[in-house]
Amino acid sequence: MQQAILERPATREATEPTEPRSGRRSTLGAKDRTFGFMIALPAVLLFLVIAIYPLVSSIGTSLYDQSLLTPDRTFVGFDNYVAIFGEFMARLGTTLTFATLATIFPVLLGVALAVLLNARLRGRNILRGTLMLPWLLPGVVVSFLWAWIFNDSYGVLNHLLTMVGLPEVSMLGNPTGAMAAVVIAKTWHSFPWIMVVALSVLQTLPAEQLEAATIDGATRSQRFRYISLPHIVGPVALVATLEFIYNFGNFDTIFVMTGGGPGDSTTTLAVSLYQLAFGSYELGKASAMGVLWLILLAIISSAYLLLNRRLEKR
Amino acid sequence: MSHGRDIGEAIIRPRLSIPGRLGLILLALFGLLPIYWLTSTAFMKKEAVFALDRPLFPVDPTLDNFIGFFQNDALLQALANSFIVSTGTAVLSVLVGGIMAYSLSKFRYRGRNAIMFMFLIGQLIPGALLLISLYLMLSSAGLLYTYTALIISFTTFTLPLVVFLLKGIIDGLPDDILEAAKVDGLSRIATMFQIVFPLVVPGLITAAMFAFMRGWSDLLFALTLAGPDKQTLPAGLTQAFIREGTADWPALMAASLITSLPLAIIFILLQRYFVSGLASGAVKG
Numbered sequence: 153m154q155q156a157i158l159e160r161p162a163t164r165e166a167t168e169p170t171e172p173r174s175g176r177r178s179t180l181g182a183k184d185r186t187f188g189f190m191i192a193l194p195a196v197l198l199f200l201v202i203a204i205y206p207l208v209s210s211i212g213t214s215l216y217d218q219s220l221l222t223p224d225r226t227f228v229g230f231d232n233y234v235a236i237f238g239e240f241m242a243r244l245g246t247t248l249t250f251a252t253l254a255t256i257f258p259v260l261l262g263v264a265l266a267v268l269l270n271a272r273l274r275g276r277n278i279l280r281g282t283l284m285l286p287w288l289l290p291g292v293v294v295s296f297l298w299a300w301i302f303n304d305s306y307g308v309l310n311h312l313l314t315m316v317g318l319p320e321v322s323m324l325g326n327p328t329g330a331m332a333a334v335v336i337a338k339t340w341h342s343f344p345w346i347m348v349v350a351l352s353v354l355q356t357l358p359a360e361q362l363e364a365a366t367i368d369g370a371t372r373s374q375r376f377r378y379i380s381l382p383h384i385v386g387p388v389a390l391v392a393t394l395e396f397i398y399n400f401g402n403f404d405t406i407f408v409m410t411g412g413g414p415g416d417s418t419t420t421l422a423v424s425l426y427q428l429a430f431g432s433y434e435l436g437k438a439s440a441m442g443v444l445w446l447i448l449l450a451i452i453s454s455a456y457l458l459l460n461r462r463l464e465k466r
Numbered sequence: 467m468s469h470g471r472d473i474g475e476a477i478i479r480p481r482l483s484i485p486g487r488l489g490l491i492l493l494a495l496f497g498l499l500p501i502y503w504l505t506s507t508a509f510m511k512k513e514a515v516f517a518l519d520r521p522l523f524p525v526d527p528t529l530d531n532f533i534g535f536f537q538n539d540a541l542l543q544a545l546a547n548s549f550i551v552s553t554g555t556a557v558l559s560v561l562v563g564g565i566m567a568y569s570l571s572k573f574r575y576r577g578r579n580a581i582m583f584m585f586l587i588g589q590l591i592p593g594a595l596l597l598i599s600l601y602l603m604l605s606s607a608g609l610l611y612t613y614t615a616l617i618i619s620f621t622t623f624t625l626p627l628v629v630f631l632l633k634g635i636i637d638g639l640p641d642d643i644l645e646a647a648k649v650d651g652l653s654r655i656a657t658m659f660q661i662v663f664p665l666v667v668p669g670l671i672t673a674a675m676f677a678f679m680r681g682w683s684d685l686l687f688a689l690t691l692a693g694p695d696k697q698t699l700p701a702g703l704t705q706a707f708i709r710e711g712t713a714d715w716p717a718l719m720a721a722s723l724i725t726s727l728p729l730a731i732i733f734i735l736l737q738r739y740f741v742s743g744l745a746s747g748a749v750k751g
Contacts, residue, residue, distance in 0.1 A: 184654070185573060185574065185575040187654050188569045188573020188575050189569070189573070189575045189576075191568065191569045191658070192566055192569040192578075194562050194565065195562045195566035195625055196566075196581055198625065199584065199622055202619060202622035203591060203596060205599070205603070206599030206603060207591070207596065209602075210595070213598060213599065261493060261496075264493060265494075268482065268486055268489060268490040268493070270479060271479055271480055271481060271482040271486065272479045272481050272482075279494060282497075282498060283497045283498070285497075285501050286501070288729045289729070290683035290685075290699075290700055290726065290729070291683060291685060292683075292685050292703055292725075293504075293703075293725055293726050296703070296707070296719070296722050297504050297722065300503075300715050300718070300719065301503060303715075306515060306715070311520065340497070344497075400592070401592025401593070403593070403594055404684075404685040404700070407685070408704060421594070422594035422686075425594050425595075425598075426597070426686070429598050429601075430690060435598050438598055439598055439599075442594075442595050442598065449590065449592075449595070453587060457586075
């Protein structure tokens with residue numbers, strides 16, 4: 153999650169059309185261009201070898217019956233796809249449930265906190281700083297912490313519920329509770345960065361427009377509805393899409409808290425792929441699952457890129 | 467933002483209503499109470515958290531859980547591994563990414579846009595999707611279960627962030643400086659290392675810290691590519707504490723605090739850059 157914070161500036165930068173700046177081309181000749189290309193090579197090669205090649209090679213692996221334990225493999229065509237398709241669809245449902253809920257809640261929470269923290273308030277800087285803490289923690293720590301809070305017998309949640317006379321809840325022991333638990337943990341981990349992005353967007357509200365509207369007699373809620381809201385919707389949608397893509401591939405939150413259980417109620421694609429490859433040693437089947445996932449990811453990413461470009465034009 | 471400050475300030479930053487204040491308190495409690503519970507459990511005795519009348523604060527605080535961490539050889543090894551791998555990731559990311567950022571920022575060549583697009587897409591690929599191929603590849607290269615395996619994997623995933631972050635900063639350097647260096651007869655490599663990088667040191671530090679945090683926090687690769695001897699803390703914690711039956715929660719919370727501490731220190735050091743990084747990029751437009 154960490155990288156996300158600075159990704160928005162980054163992505164904007166990236167799709168920016170090459171800006172023709174006067175004077176540059178005249179001084180930087182063909183040799184400089186070659187030099188520029190040469191020094192880009194280490195990063196490009198690293199990226200091709202470690203990120204792009206594995207993607208392509210997993211398509212190959214998905215056509216073989218291959219185990220993690222032995223080097224030999226046999227070509228099986230699309231058998232792996234046939235074998236895992238039912239499971240893929242089931243895991244996809246779980247993944248979509250998790251990714252959707254774990255995106256909606258942090259976005260609502262983050263934006264709400266940003267709006268509230270944008271007010272004139274004593275101690276708002278301290279509050280903003282301390283509310284960043286959840287985002288800092290490694291995913292495993294977040295999972296351990298919430299697993300402890302939700303622990304059926306000794307967890308503090310049930311302890312507090314009993315103290316105020318309410319019935320205890322079983323979170324990690326049943327399918328619905330476990331899904332709720334991982335969504336809450338992920339919400340707690342992600343809301344700070346959405347809050348920070350929303351806050352920074354709120355700080356660029358068009359002051360002149362707001363003043364003019366006030367002078368023209370617009371009420372506070374009208375100003376929010378017609379000026380502030382349209383201003384923050386675009387960037388928040390972009391952050392939400394990114395958050396959704398990350399949640400779609402989330403591994404640590406779920407793996408540590410529930411291990412995909414109880415049963416397979418919280419087994420998302422990432423957990424399932426890990427279990428297939430490193431639990432059952434079925435590399436071919438795991439790769440087939442990965443390839444289907446990759447196709448979906450391409451579709452979701454296109455939505456993100458389109459959104460990114462549209463914001464760019466504004 | 468500079469003009470109309472007095473009236474503007476009141477409109478942009480209204481005072482909070484009573485329901486607003488209550489909402490803020492509730493949300494802040496959701497954010498902060500778990501942190502309190504993490505910290506206070508770490509100072510509790512193991513018997514205390516399993517007792518029937520378990521307290522909500524450490525009545526009889528103890529440091530045993532922290533001492534226990536430093537007496538556990540496997541965890542100490544994981545702590546050392548974490549520092550080695552995260553530092554390696556930070557150094558390699560900034561070196562490779564910094565050069566890449568300079569290239570994208572100050573040079574125009576065919577393929578430049580394709581490279582930027584590749585990195586833009588690259589940051590959306592989840593680690594789980596690459597896991598199997600990466601495992602097979604590192605295995606046949608004889609790099610499985612080494613620090614190198616972790617460092618180059620983390621670096622690759624940190625590169626897009628590092629490159630775009632640094633490109634944004636190097637973009638701000640006036641071209642005149644580079645031309646002056648050229649006139650002075652400085653070689654292109656020397657210009658990069660002696661002129662460009664020294665001017666963007668805060669950016670390099672920020673990027674290094676982000677890369678460090680990335681390497682420090684990852685679980686999936688640490689669990690699969692590192693093996694028992696080279697695994698970092700997230701994998702170490704997972705294996706040390708997830709067992710059948712009841713876990714030693716106070717010890718686990720203390721270990722979690724120790725795992726989080728370096729990141730908290732980095733954040734405190736980084737906060738200023740972190741906010742300005744956001745201001746220069748995210749706020750633009």
